[in-house]
């Protein structure tokens with residue numbers, strides 16, 4: 300196709316494994332897309348479904364068969380042929396008659412009855428919704444033609460791992476799966492990552508528990524960066540944003556083993572501009588030191604069955620439900636306070652609901668009992 304240097308440049312952007320089944324070598328996302336576009340025919344990635352008649356005719360021609368053979372093939376290969384009975388007569392395998400003499404069926408009935416006794420009403424509500432997330436957007440199109448994703452666009456899938464908040468809450472490592480288009484800016488991914496540190500209220504309030512202010516960290520500390528392949532992409536959209544990667548870069552300058560890191564602006568970079576590895580852990584950092592591992596798990600062309608409404612991207616397809624942390628006293632309500640150096644607490648740090656916190660730590664006149672520090676606590680389950 301091309302010769303010399305350009306062939307080399309082309310090959311560099313075909314992803315190959317760096318570590319087998321773990322991650323690929325870095326490649327340029329936009330060039331990878333162009334490579335696909337250069338080898339695919341427009342009808343391969345267009346969003347209009349080919350008519351089944353046209354498809355049949357093409358199949359007959361490609362395979363060199365007669366229309367009768369095609370018809371026969373369709374009947375033989377149909378999933379209907381796998382049934383023992385016609386669809387409307389299929390007996391329910393779980394419907395076992397009470398007076399059965401067969402030992403295996405008796406066992407099965409016992410097992411099924413036991414299973415039924417375990418199920419409680421309403422347990423699956425969240426799960427039902429979580430699965431729906433994916434179904435809701437499947438094949439979704441938009442009325443407004445200006446919002447339709449152009450054909451030949453690519454979509455990237457990211458897994459976002461939540462930060463480990465405290466060592467003793469090590470098991471809290473939920474994640475989100477987000478799909479984003481190659482032409483979208485890094486800031487659009489940033490804005491769709493939800494993290495409880497954005498909702499925190501900073502300050503120690505053990506002396507004034509009624510004075511917890513309403514503003515949250517997100518409104519005050521807007522700086523953040525992504526780190527991809529030697530470049531820190533800083534969010535600089537607002538005047539109060541700072542380059543919080545500077546500390547790391549300055550530190551790296553004093554060590555010989557690190558290369559010189561570059562910086563770029565998040566809001567001026569699209570995903571197609573990036574060089575990335577699939578499967579490799581990258582970093583998203585915000586609120587000073589809240590760090591999330593970010594893994595690109597897939598890069599592919601947008602398919603006609605995908606959600607084609609550009610406005611809905613970045614598209615959330617999975618969200619891990621976090622177990623809410625209950626108050627250490629009543630084990631009933633979701634925690635709203637976290638204390639440290641607290642002689643009354645069974646652990647350090649310790650979580651309380653509002654009511655138990657006040658009853659345990661203040662007398663009837665609102666005077667603080669003992670010495671401790673108290674901070675407002677936002678439960679990660681807030682995003683469930």
Ligand SMILES: [Zn+2]
Pocket residue numbers: 462494495496497585589590591
């Ligand atoms: Zn965070």
Ligand SMILES: [Zn+2]
Pocket residue numbers: 626627628629630631632651652653654655656
């Ligand atoms: Zn409580």
